[in-house]
Amino acid sequence: PRFIALVQELAAWRERKAQARDLPRNRVIRDDLLMELAAQKPKDHEALRRLDRINLDRESMREVLEVITAVHALPESALPQLPQPKPPPRGLGPTVDLLRVLLKHCAEESDVAQRLIATSAELEELALDDEADVPALKGWRRELFGARALDLKAGRIGLAVRDRQIVLIEPPAS
Template sequence: MTLITEQSELEDFCGKLAGADFVTVDTEFMRESTYWPKLCLVQLAGPDSHAAVDPLAPELDLQPVYDLMANQSVLKVFHAARQDIEIFLHQGKVMPRPVFDTQIAAMVCGYGESVGYETLVVSLTGRRVDKMSRFTNWANRPLTPPQLAYALADVTHLRDVYIKLRERLDREGRTAWVEEEDAVLVADGTYDLDPQNAWRRLRPRTDNPRFLAVLQAVAAWREREAQQRNSPRNWVLRDDTLLDIAAQAPKTPEALARSRGLPKGFAEGRHGKALLDAIAEGVAVAPADRPKPAVRVDLPSSLTPVVELLKVLLKMSCDQHGVAPKLVANTADLEAIAMDDNADVPALHGWRREVFGETALAVKHGRVALAIKGRGLEVVPVPGADGGGETA
């Protein structure tokens, strides 16, 4: 069991991993009281070696780890990679490439949606992961032997999980399916932290452009403030308070103080002034420059049964192909297909069209039907169907 705390050890270890075909990666971090995750441990394993790296060790520079993440000749294997990738992107200013996410691969291989690591390890290797240290305080030092054992198991078992999933994907001709999804993980726009886009995560219930302009301005202020303080967003102002302020657009400290959920004395202080400035900035945005509401096309009531039928077909098709429905289509995609044969949704492109999209269009236009056979469903041809069909 290896814990790296010295620079020379880290450089030697990462240097050896740089010659490996793949390296499994995991991190342990704390985020309950901060905006940015506090990295507490990095676990790495090559085909025949493994170690945990202590980022909190005095004067330890993680640059060799970041260089490894950037090494295009080494595949980085994660399970549920998003938070780990976000950490490397923020702290090391590096996007790990190329990557392989075993959670995505498991969904392609029929293990269900968002399958957990422990479940996957048991299913593929027959070994069990000790969960006792899952919610431990990773910032405490020294780390205990059980903590290290748990942390290293996250990358040592992952080697075998990766190898077995990769063999199955290659055997079934689905490697490209996973590569397509993994490419999204490392796309430049996936980890957008631009404060100007922070308002989108609030999911406002109104499309009023003036309201959206104020919301964009105040949400950007909160995001910058949270980043500067390194505090959770809701420690600055809660979401519901922010939405109320955007709706009321107060102009004075007195009016701001009447906002729901605002801390006592906030409106009269420097933070209140900064927030009022942001509100004024949002109000002043020219109509042409205000955020554009998302274009919504209401589903005609006559197509509601079509969408419900497509949901049944999606479940049936994914069960038959051993792939999680979440990877193929969501409800919005099904509504788009119900309205338009040429809808620009993933389900009508590439492997998803083969698994589901082509049959969905055939069902929509009556060329095939769903029939109960025994205790299940089958897709059966419709006698006399001409094979045609026009865009709805």
């Protein structure tokens, strides 16, 4: 949270400086250098001068050091609150694992790299929601994997091992 607060305050300082000088923000200091400042947190002019690629006039150096000092002095309660990620629902892991096995099977069967069909994040979304807005449920990916993934989740197909190969099991038609 302190790093984020420092980035926010340095960005606000840069915005004020750019407006006062009628310059584009990146002419005051580029985004990547602003992030480097926040990461390095120089404590004095000498430490600031030692940072590669950062070229500020004396006034700007003083202001940047003031911003760093002010953010460092903030109490924890004044720092931005990061949203806490929700823990995945119980049972999601095994569902994702099953989808991953199916993905591997479909990828080998069609000779297409797994990562081109679905990512781990997409498998998690698909495990959570049958109508997830993921590429794996659209177009050729749906034909290759997505429809089967939904069938697996719904119990319309299963997976088994025969002769050391994963095979799809479909229940007999009634």
